[in-house]
Amino acid sequence: MGSVKDYGELYTSDILVIGGGMAGLVTAIRAKENDPDLDILVVDKGIIGWNGQATKAGNGIRATSKHPDGVMNALKYLVHAHTPYMNNQEFLKRYLEVHRDNIDYMRHCGVITSCDDEGNAKPLPFIPDALDMGGVSIHVAKQLRSFALKLGIRLLSRVNLFELLTNGQGKVIGAIGFDMDHGECKIFHAKATALATQGCHFKKIGLEFMGYGTGVGAAYRVGAVMSNVEFSTQVDVVFKKTNTPIYGGFNMIQNKNGRNLTDHYIGHKEWEVTPALVEAMVKEVKDGNGPLWVNLEEPDEVRAMIGGHDMDETTQRMFRDKLAWEEHVFMKTARTSGEVGSKPETTIKTVIQVEPIKVDTDIKTNVEGLWAPGKISTQGNAYFGWTRGDGLGNASTTGMMAGDSIYRYAREAEFDEINVDQVAALKEKIYAPLHRNTAHKPKEIFDMIERYIFDVNKCVTKSAEEIQKVYADIDKMKKILPELTAEDPHTLSKCLEAADTVLCLEMIFRSAETRTESRGIMYPHYRTDYPKTDDKNWLKWINIRQGADGEMELFTEDIPLWRYPVRPEGYEIPEGHAEEYYV
């Protein structure tokens, strides 16, 4: 047994932040501001400042209203808004308290926002005294990068990390991976680690962003618990010609005979694309009543509000730099496809994203020494509020929460010795695809997974029967994964990303199979064989962890609504518990 340095270049820091997007940078900045003596290193597979979801989102950031009732107003709205009663309301309350200073803190960090000279954001009109919003520059990551460097935070770009190192007690003490240009092994040793690597976003294209679940996989393999993964799919109604969203146009869909689908199948206007509407669209096409289309010349009130052309002026959410990018993409699209016209054909686009690491109010996971800020834990923290356009606010707020906690831990902690055998084994595992010589390439896996985006029956309107078909696919993919062959650092990354993407896919469907009910509007869980919401049996979180035998293990946890302020009508405290909130 040699030394650690025999296996790769060794980097040491008090705090290691994996992922240099908005959440990672804010975690590092906040921790450094709390204790400037801490040595903090941020590592990213891309170039820090130009990488991460914020470089594409950038269309607004929220903060809890400074109204005295702002936190509770926002909490009540969020518990009902998307995935009713699934929130961890204790987490959400703490989150909203920190979130109140969110925009102010971003301004402090040099982020350009649309606030007035006094720093005031605009109230969100449809939720009075609950949430404010401001536009934020699309260059937010670059602005945070500059601020981080001024504080003395070290940044290391183009290094992709795939596994976490642990001590004998399972505490995370670092990570291992390789640099993306030369493939050299890089080993990191730290007192505390924050994983801010985004979730797993399956093949999202255009004005979107991707993620491969490598952080999810690494955390899972060291024992981190995942939660709420069944709430992972969402649908947009899009122009068939360009595959880009028809914002707010989903109540205006007509079949070839001019019959409005919302009127016929649902009976009232919706504010999201619901599984019922998607089911109706598929049925109409199956019955030969396609093509489906929308009449943009006669917008309804939902289209007028969500898809208004003056959104940037009225809501102050969009900055000119973001709009310039969108305009460029639309212009190129139109040049190729021609204009979509005023009565375009329509179809759907499914979004699948897995962001499941379960964390506490300090954004700390159940694994000692490991935090998980940003999108990687938005399902896991049972917040769900990220779904309506505040991914950036989620990144910065959870970064602030993590930074306030991790610095205290790192200040008190000691370095644990790295286990050289573990480093050797993980290095061998990571580099294995380079030593194979088969015809199997990672694209084979990604193409199989991409087909799920087209498959409503598997991703939106799930059933026991369809879930079994997914398991058969997953088995097929699992047989290919150990055969995947890489020839350079890029394809090696793809092989490893493919494995973690399949892991995330399995998490979705294992959870979806377990939850025998339907629930939620944004990122809904919908079962055609259990179409009703079942508060009697399913006010529960479904958690996932790697079992002692290495297999995926699921277990449920009662949502402690007896400790929470917002409850379903007629809620009865289960036996063995007592009222803890209204006392």
Next chain:
Amino acid sequence: MIVTNHGQQQSVKFTVDTDRCCGCKRCIRRCMENVWQWDEEHGHAYPKYPDECVLCLQCEMDCLNNVIDITPVEFLQVDPLEYSAGLISVEEMGGGK
């Protein structure tokens, strides 16, 4: 240099005037999917991994000398509604056949 890919959602054509590439490497810095690499021998950037392109076009916007032109050839090879209605089979799909 002309490079094309053929995906299940989109197909893309990259036209890169490599002679005019000034070597700023902004495309490499910008691309989150690692599509762009540097050609040491010829001294220019090029889309080595076009299959990974997500059509965000940010490389094109950032290019200092304006030498990148990315053209979407097809936006959606398969209609999800027709696929889900059982009117298209996997065999009829592109990309991963």
